[in-house]
Amino acid sequence: MIEKLISVSLRNRVMVLLIAAFLFAWGLYSVQTNKVDAIPDLSENQVIVFTEWMGRSPQLIEDQITYPLVTNLQGLPQVKYVRGTSMFGMSFIYVIFDDDTDVYWARERVLERLSSVGNTLPDDATPTLGPDGTGVGHILWYTLDAPGMDLGEQRAIQDWYVKFGLQNVEGVSEVASFGGFQKQYQITLDPNKLTYYNLSIPQVIQAVRANNNESGGRKFELSDIGYIIKTTGYLESAEQIENIAVVTNNTIPVRVKDVASVQMTGESRLGIFDLNATGEAVGGIVVMRYGENAAEVIKNVKDKMEEVSKGLPKGAKFNIVYDRSGLINESINSVRNTLIEEMIIASVVVFLFLFHWRSALIIMIQLPLSVAIGFILLNAFGISSNIMSLTGIALSIGVIVDDAIVMVENAYRHLAEANN
Structure with missing residues (x-):
């Protein structure tokens, strides 16, 4: 031959x-x-289901969320096994598919099953799919170098400006934020005052929710000009929350400030991010989408960073902590x-x-x-x-x-x- x-x-x-x-x-x-x-991608073909139910113990998360999800997701086609992890306020389900299964087909099957499982979960617990990335998808880590800016402002810039800009890059699955404080209005109730005014905690919560809303009316025409009627009711300051009326006793309103104190603070944190022992920092992790070219995605992310940096506050800039392109x-x-x-x-x-x-x-x-x-x-x-x-x-x-x-x-x- x-x-x-x-x-x-x-x-x-x-x-x-x-x-x-x-x-x-x-x-x-x-x-x-x-x-x-x-490095080669040897991770398993998996779909992650994440459910957040803050304030609950790991045992309660296991009983109310993790166990129902694991038992309902086991019958999917081409599934090898399902793993579940429960922790304080969060549940993670790892659905492992066969190696030759298309990852986006697998995500569709999981979404179909979640639509029917949601009725068995608590009302305020909504399962969501994790990013369509792999275990080696963390291609770039960065922090914000912003001298003189507090951690809450840095986290707000990261969540509402930088993150949205970098997520538009082709091949990026997710930009996960870390560090800093997530600003929120915090209402601290006084039990003695609630008892004095004969109020309950759900009444205060319902009053705040009802007053933090916008509603639309109808179109009003005057002199051949159409006007759209709407009400602006979103809360914009702590003072507005304090002045919300919970109930009215004998024509005298009982406001939130009568039974609680309102302040702007950061959400409770389970950990901090320290950069080279120099103090806390705020930044993000760029996760590459499944099957993309890592070198090309990193290059595009860096180009986008130069564009995004033009909109940062004066003196603020990016500090790249980990960059796989060097390796x-x-x-x-x-x-x-x-x-x-x-x-x-x-x-x-x-x-x-x-x-x-x-x-x-x-x-x-x-x-x-x-x-x-x-x-x-x-x-x-x-x-x-x-x-x-x-x-x-x-x-x-x-x-x-x-x-x-x-x-x-x-x-x-x-x-x-x-x-x-």
Whole structure:
């Protein structure tokens, strides 16, 4: 079989050269379009269901949320197993699918099941899907360097400006905020005053909710001009909350400030983020979407950061804490240099032993052609250029060189014997 293949190749040299040129051009295109990352993604094909029910103990979360969700999600098609974790105020469900299952098809199946499970959960607990990323999707961490600005203002800028800007980048699944204080109006009730005015906590909550709302009327026409009638009722300050009337006793309103104190403060935190022992910081984690090109996404995020930074307050800027692009570039450069060195050394060795430049040229052509074909296969199987795949190509160079030297030396010997 091999003899026939060699014979056909020798009789059709032009065709062989054209096929080799086509494969090499295809390989170069594959090198440019192949997804690049530092490490291979070996995480499981999973969908995360997150439910927040703050103020509840882990045992209550387990009984009321985690257990009902786990038992109802186990019957999904192509599911290997379902894992659940309960903690204070939060529940995490990990639905693990088969490796060949499309991740977005899996998310649709989970959403369909959640629509029917929601009736068994508490009214104020709504399960949501986690980001469509993987365990190695954290490609960039950053903090806000804003001297003179308190942590609450920094967190507000991160949540309501920076986060929305970076989430628009192609390939970004989520920008998770961390650190600082999330501002909120906090109403602290006095039990003695509630008893004095014969009020309950639900009455105060209902009064605040009813007064923090907007409602629309109808269209009113006057002198051929249409006016839209609406009421503006959103609360904008602590003083407005204090003046809300809870009930009226003998034409005298009992306001919130009569039974409670109102202040703006930060939401209760379960931890803090400290940067290099210099104090607390506010920032975000950029999570890459499943199957994206890590190097390209990081580049686009950095470009977007330059655009977003123009709208930051004076003196504020981004401080990149973790950037995977450095590891990616070092890995790619290291393997690329190794491939070039191996091709040069192999060609020099063949030339020194055979003293035949055409034989050395054959090896120099064969090595980059083989590497290019390897990238065609990487794209075909959806494998990214990472430390593992590129190292495998580098190791295979040794086998390619051995085969090339044996074949070239054997052909050279037969040609020498035929000439003699």
